[in-house]
Amino acid sequence: MATRGVEGAYQGALRAFQNPMLDLLHRTYAPFVVTVLAMMFTPERSTVAVADAHAELADALDQLRAAGYGDDGDQPLPAGNARDLCRQWVQAGWLVRQVADDVEVYRLSAHGVGALEVAGRVGGARTRVSESRVRTLLEAVERLAQDADPDVMARMARLQTEIDQRRRELDRLERGGEVETVADDQLLEAAENVLHLARELPADFARVAESIKAMQRDVVADLRQDVRPTGEVLREYLERGRQIMDATPEGRAFAGALRLIGDPARIDDLWNLLRTVLRHRFTELMPEQQRRELAEIARRIEQGVKDVLVAQRQASHVITTQVRNHDPMRDRQVDELLRDVMAGFHAWVPESRRGEVVPPMRRLPVAAVGQLRQTMSDPRPLQPPTPLREWDEEEDVPAADTRAWGGPQYAELRAHLEAFAGDPAHEDGVDVAAAFTAADERIRRPVDLLGLLEIAHDVGMTDTAEVAVVEAVRPDQTRRRFAFGGVRAANPAAPARPADEKPGDDE
16 A cells, blocks of 8 residues: 555545534534434425524423433533524534524525435435336436437437337237336335435535525625726626526536426426325335425425525625625725724733723714815805895785685585585485585685595595595696595584484484
């Protein structure tokens, strides 16, 4: 064994164990972390509110400690409260803290999803070398060879062979042949193979979303440090924002997969196929957890596609917003200010003592300015405004036009309503729209309609289910149409009924 080969392999293993996924599984408290994360995050619950996560984690710690775990050395539990543990898991890269719908939530990172899958496979049923797994491998190799072989004649020969096989099978069934049944053991192996393949999808989707977010951070960081012309930066970064799915290997792989699973018809077909499988009797041999996991395959695919598309839209929005608001000079000034603040902290902290009172800054410092400009570009001194003209009390002021454009004429409107209600047909109430339409043009202004509604409200009115439309006449003879909910006013000429008397009382 060559020493160089051993050293290289050992360095590769060291780099591998620096991965957050293997780091999680290598920790002392890995069983507790895996248990809590698996119970907290499910296919139906991809994100958990921060407050809920802290409460559930604290409850899990209390239950395990009450059951006696954590006392012995071989069953340790982490120290600290739930908030501190979640903060540590975020720093370790197992959880991601973000804001969704104005609420802070936790979600599993790609490393956390991968760690849960590894733990689930090791702790669950062991994968076996079965006919289904070998068939999947052979079909994948066959499809790879077909896609890589550009020979037209070979492709035609393979298609003709497949057509002949399908035709012979169809002819056999048409002659009354029976469908070959598959043993329940083989179906169970095939179902386990499907679950094994489906368990890889959540981590793949999470890696795609995180790669898009990492690219977003890189683009924004490059943009803040950019000193090129704004137009050039705008064209380049907007183009990268539009093509963000083509800029990363994970994004390109997901775009290819999206062409297969992004069609709603394919998802519907997948739902139907899964329901068909779950109706078969061999599923009774599967544990309840596996049956539930099999039924949730389509939902997990939909959720994974949704998470990636949301990350893509957010990245495009952030990059576009940053480009529009990009100001290199301001960003450099902010960076210089932050560096000055950090330098001041580095100089102050070693000389300070713990618990030392820091005097607050009561007011901001004032710049020492010697002389400010007191005049603008106009050299003339300021002049007061032109005085108002003196009012001549003997001057005649025409009041006709002023009154015509004034407020409602309540007295005339009330008199008109009482006269209109004098008709015996209006004994039970007056239609306000009809009364307004029958009024003279002097009191049919738009403002008079409001006045008439006020009077109707004072005498008592009830709403109707109809919509009334009336035509008002302004003082300049222009006409306006108004629509409002129909109302009937009580007859103002009818005697007022006592408050304690009910309709229909004869005494």
